[in-house]
Amino acid sequence: xxxxxxxxxxxxxxxxxxxxxxxxxxxxxxxxxxxxxxxxxxxxxxxxxxxxxxxxxxxxxxxxxxxxx
Amino acid sequence: xxxxxxxxxxxxxxxxxxxxxxxxxxxxxxxxxxxxxxxxxxxxxxxxxxxxxxxxxxxxxxxxxxxxxxxxxxxxxxxxxxxxxxxxxxxxxxxxxxxxxxxxxxxxxxxxxxxxxxxxxxxxxxxxxxxxxxxxxxxxxxxxxxxxxxxxxxxxxxxxxxxxxxxxxxxxxxxxxxxxxxxxxxxxxxxxxxxxxxxxxxxxxxxxxxxxxxxxxxxxxxxxxxxxxxxxxxxxxxxxxxxxxxxxxxxxxxxxxxxxxxxxxxxxxxxxxxxxxxxxxxxxxxxxxxxxxxxxxxxxxxxxxxxxxxxxxxxxxxxxxxxxxxxxxxxxxxxxxxxxxx
Numbered sequence: 184x185x186x187x188x189x190x191x192x193x194x195x196x197x198x199x200x201x202x203x204x205x206x207x208x209x210x211x212x213x214x215x216x217x218x219x220x221x222x223x224x225x226x227x228x229x230x231x232x233x234x235x236x237x238x239x240x241x242x243x244x245x246x247x248x249x250x251x252x
Numbered sequence: 253x254x255x256x257x258x259x260x261x262x263x264x265x266x267x268x269x270x271x272x273x274x275x276x277x278x279x280x281x282x283x284x285x286x287x288x289x290x291x292x293x294x295x296x297x298x299x300x301x302x303x304x305x306x307x308x309x310x311x312x313x314x315x316x317x318x319x320x321x322x323x324x325x326x327x328x329x330x331x332x333x334x335x336x337x338x339x340x341x342x343x344x345x346x347x348x349x350x351x352x353x354x355x356x357x358x359x360x361x362x363x364x365x366x367x368x369x370x371x372x373x374x375x376x377x378x379x380x381x382x383x384x385x386x387x388x389x390x391x392x393x394x395x396x397x398x399x400x401x402x403x404x405x406x407x408x409x410x411x412x413x414x415x416x417x418x419x420x421x422x423x424x425x426x427x428x429x430x431x432x433x434x435x436x437x438x439x440x441x442x443x444x445x446x447x448x449x450x451x452x453x454x455x456x457x458x459x460x461x462x463x464x465x466x467x468x469x470x471x472x473x474x475x476x477x478x479x480x481x482x483x484x485x486x487x488x489x490x491x492x493x494x495x496x497x498x499x500x501x502x503x504x505x506x507x508x509x510x511x512x513x514x515x516x517x518x519x520x521x522x523x524x525x526x527x528x529x530x531x532x533x534x535x536x537x538x539x540x541x542x543x544x545x546x547x548x549x550x551x552x553x554x555x556x557x558x559x560x561x562x563x564x565x566x567x568x569x570x571x572x573x574x575x576x577x578x579x580x581x582x583x584x585x586x587x588x589x590x591x592x593x594x
């Protein structure tokens with residue numbers, strides 16, 4: 184069963200297609216940025232105060248939340 | 253002449269404003285960031301200002317009060333590109349003030365309850381963090397991995413409880429140390445398809461380690477773009493959170509795009525680490541959000557609005573006096589950002 188879990192990942196990596204210069208423009212769209220910020224972000228960062236279990240890509244301070252145990 | 257005093261490579265200035273607002277709670281954050289490139293070096297700095305406004309309303313005893321607080325945060329990072337595939341970054345950040353709205357509410361509760369005792373003192377929350385990361389472009393342009401390590405120390409607003417043995421109130425823990433690490437891998441699978449995997453680990457004082465995994469997929473088809481994300485976070489003995497989101501973007505004119513998304517989140521309630529219980533019960537939240545982006549290349553502006561609802565499970569007898577803090581709410585989120593590259 185464990186091997187089956189890794190099969191999609193293995194298939195994905197080995198199935199990579201070459202990416203040319205022309206393709207880089209398409210891949211530079213914000214939708215392909217998984218840690219976008221500023222004008223290239225889609226969501227407000229303030230909702231993390233409500234959803235404390237949502238993983239953050241930020242490496243900033245822990246937040247000093249006295250009630251977020 | 254101005255360029256003589258600044259970096260010779262690409263520079264960017266970004267300004268962002270965000271609002272999270274409900275009937276009785278509002279948070280506003282304003283942030284400005286600057287980044288500049290000089291040869292293999294990239295310097296990035298940011299300053300943010302947050303304003304909190306809350307209509308404090310006790311359940312059992314005390315008085316209704318309008319609470320306002322302000323927080324300032326600054327950060328600086330320096331990145332060195334070593335070769336075509338490896339770069340390293342050092343980061344530092346610090347803040348002064350409350351970092352979130354809930355501890356403002358609970359601090360007011362303790363102030364109203366214990367403020368007449370001479371042993372009580374007002375909180376002075378602040379903190380700082382150090383971080384380092386390594387970016388490895390293992391397949392330049394298509395495959396990338398980012399390894400993060402961080403340490404932070406937070407001086408928090410403590411909880412207070414009455415100690416009958418000494419006949420006076422005493423504060424709980426007043427500082428927290430956190431060590432965190434993460435690995436994020438991103439892989440382009442085809443010119444129209446990309447996936448990313450994010451693994452996180454975090455250990456905070458007096459708590460078990462918190463571990464998370466999240467997977468994101470993005471695809472494009474003509475003017476349309478799609479992104480989906482799902483993740484899980486767990487912490488012993490009983491914290492479990494799952495979340496997911498979906499997003500569609502439409503590039504309807506050469507410089508214009510619109511997006512519409514939906515996301516959902518739920519967890520089983522926070523874990524009581526020690527002392528008085530001011531922790532959030534289990535929560536379910538969902539948000540529908542959308543926005544517009546105009547991008548000319550050097551100048552970009554984006555704005556969005558979201559409608560977020562939070563549903564908490566009923567509080568237990570131990571912490572029912574925080575019922576107005578952890579009540580169901582309908583929130584509206586606003587976001588406006590502009591950047592200029594030169």
